[in-house]
Amino acid sequence: MKHALTITKSGDRDLVMTREFDAPRKLVYDAHTKPDLVRQWLLGPPGWTMPVCDMDVRVGGTYRWVWRKETDGSEMGMGGVYREVKAPERLVTTEKFDEAWYPGESLNTLVLVEQGGRTTLTQTMRYESPAAREAVIKSGMEKGVEASYDRLADVLAASAANQR
Amino acid sequence: MQATHRLDAVFAALADPTRRAIIARLASGQASVMELAEPFAMSQPAISKHLKVLERAGLISRGREAQRRPRRLEAKRLEDADKWLERYRKLWEANYQRLDTLLEQLKTQEKERKSR
Numbered sequence: 001m002k003h004a005l006t007i008t009k010s011g012d013r014d015l016v017m018t019r020e021f022d023a024p025r026k027l028v029y030d031a032h033t034k035p036d037l038v039r040q041w042l043l044g045p046p047g048w049t050m051p052v053c054d055m056d057v058r059v060g061g062t063y064r065w066v067w068r069k070e071t072d073g074s075e076m077g078m079g080g081v082y083r084e085v086k087a088p089e090r091l092v093t094t095e096k097f098d099e100a101w102y103p104g105e106s107l108n109t110l111v112l113v114e115q116g117g118r119t120t121l122t123q124t125m126r127y128e129s130p131a132a133r134e135a136v137i138k139s140g141m142e143k144g145v146e147a148s149y150d151r152l153a154d155v156l157a158a159s160a161a162n163q164r
Numbered sequence: 165m166q167a168t169h170r171l172d173a174v175f176a177a178l179a180d181p182t183r184r185a186i187i188a189r190l191a192s193g194q195a196s197v198m199e200l201a202e203p204f205a206m207s208q209p210a211i212s213k214h215l216k217v218l219e220r221a222g223l224i225s226r227g228r229e230a231q232r233r234p235r236r237l238e239a240k241r242l243e244d245a246d247k248w249l250e251r252y253r254k255l256w257e258a259n260y261q262r263l264d265t266l267l268e269q270l271k272t273q274e275k276e277r278k279s280r
Contacts, residue, residue: 003260003264005257007256021263021264021267022264022268023267023268023270023271024271027267027270027271027274028263028267030270031263031266031267031270037266037270040266041259041260041262041263041266042259043258043259043262044255044258044259045255046258
């Protein structure tokens with residue numbers, strides 16, 4: 001894979017995702033803060049669209065995202081508040097799902113670092129408690145993969161290949 | 165055991181570097197406890213403990229050969245664990261691959277704007 005996505009645990013209640021992009025960070029930042037751009041990529045599993053993407057990107061402003069599975073009409077919504085807005089390098093938001101399966105909300109920090117025209121994205125999700133983070137990881141929803149799982153993927157892939 | 169509990173056991177078993185090395189070794193063929201202990205600066209009892217954890221998680225099993233009782237990998241269980249973690253990764257990878265495409269479009273637009 002050209003740009004590997006890593007997802008790791010950090011401390012006792014953070015999850016950290018990192019990935020590199022072949023673009024200046026201003027563009028990556030735009031893609032996270034302009035609704036018409038966000039709804040083009042932040043879609044989740046195949047078959048889901050993003051009919052609601054309201055974002056008032058300023059400190060204290062709110063955002064509201066709703067995804068819909070077109071085949072059966074089921075919806076999933078979430079939203080929160082912008083805590084820090086520092087274009088084009090940093091965005092801190094709260095996040096809470098409508099039907100949250102873990103206690104409290106998470107505090108998400110997006111950091112963009114540019115080097116030689118490329119951008120490294122780091123997204124940290126801080127949960128209310130270690131238990132909340134575990135619930136996220138075990139839930140089968142989007143965000144959790146342990147640090148060790150990540151290193152493991154190679155071993156697993158090699159093992160599976162050897163067994164065939 | 166419930167599916168999620170079983171996966172917990174699998175991931176807990178795989179969280180240890182020695183146990184991952186054992187799995188990697190078994191991927192190339194079955195081996196006795198003695199053979200498995202060789203590459204590690206560890207006693208056979210210490211290795212046996214690791215093997216028990218892997219066995220309980222269903223990741224390895226024992227062969228029937230007398231004396232030697234070689235351990236072998238249970239590939240099916242590994243693939244289950246692999247699938248589980250792949251779900252998370254795929255979801256975000258799909259998002260970020262769409263973002264890659266979008267960024268390429270934005271870069272092109274910027275260039276066109278600047279050259280005007």
